[in-house]
Amino acid sequence: SQQGEEDPQALSIQEGENATMNCSYKTSINNLQWYRQNSGRGLVHLILIRSNEREKHSGRLRVTLDTSKKSSSLLITASRAADTASYFCAGGANSKLTFGKGITLSVRP
Amino acid sequence: GAVVSQHPSWVICKSGTSVKIECRSLDFQATTMFWYRQFPKQSLMLMATSNEGSKATYEQGVEKDKFLINHASLTLSTLTVTSAHPEDSSFYICSALTRGIHGYTFGSGTRLTVV
Numbered sequence: 091s092q093q094g095e096e097d098p099q100a101l102s103i104q105e106g107e108n109a110t111m112n113c114s115y116k117t118s119i120n121n122l123q124w125y126r127q128n129s130g131r132g133l134v135h136l137i138l139i140r141s142n143e144r145e146k147h148s149g150r151l152r153v154t155l156d157t158s159k160k161s162s163s164l165l166i167t168a169s170r171a172a173d174t175a176s177y178f179c180a181g182g183a184n185s186k187l188t189f190g191k192g193i194t195l196s197v198r199p
Numbered sequence: 200g201a202v203v204s205q206h207p208s209w210v211i212c213k214s215g216t217s218v219k220i221e222c223r224s225l226d227f228q229a230t231t232m233f234w235y236r237q238f239p240k241q242s243l244m245l246m247a248t249s250n251e252g253s254k255a256t257y258e259q260g261v262e263k264d265k266f267l268i269n270h271a272s273l274t275l276s277t278l279t280v281t282s283a284h285p286e287d288s289s290f291y292i293c294s295a296l297t298r299g300i301h302g303y304t305f306g307s308g309t310r311l312t313v314v
Contacts, residue, residue, distance in 0.1 A: 133294075189245075
């Protein structure tokens with residue numbers, strides 16, 4: 091079964107704008123991770139936030155986690171055309187990762 | 200860092216034949232490997248978890264006799280799709296549980312097309 095429900099499911103923005111993607115999950119997690127996937131390729135790990143953390147930054151990425159609402163958001167600042175990809179959140183628990191449906195981000199040059 | 204090499208990256212096979220996908224951990228020992236399937240424009244669905252030296256644990260709805268998983272060594276796990284049918288056409292990805300920062304290292308995926 092899938093863990094997360096991301097919204098929006100597709101997002102199109104102009105280069106330089108910020109992109110915000112949200113994810114909600116259903117069951118208890120130890121951590122929440124965000125991954126990126128270019129079309130037809132493997133996954134690239136972006137960032138991990140533990141269940142006892144509320145916010146984390148990594149370069150142009152900012153992730154938040156609200157365990158009371160079972161939700162997370164990923165913010166990509168100053169987007170670039172190269173950020174065009176699908177983004178997935180995944181909840182980690184008991185050594186397993188359960189992925190959400192994914193968001194397709196298109197950044198127009 | 201940890202690297203998982205997955206081969207082949209793509210394969211086309213005829214209906215009724217079997218296809219083997221390999222995932223090798225190149226510089227670490229992968230005691231646990233996860234196998235996912237991803238249909239076009241959909242998310243990754245966990246198929247099974249394999250632990251070295253023991254039988255794989257399959258997720259509900261995944262046929263263990265169709266998707267044979269072997270994890271005979273600490274550096275190699277294989278997924279064999281037996282008697283493949285067109286509906287098995289999908290993107291298959293492995294992931295090794297590691298001790299890295301985020302705990303998982305993914306292979307690059309295998310695009311299987313059954314004709």
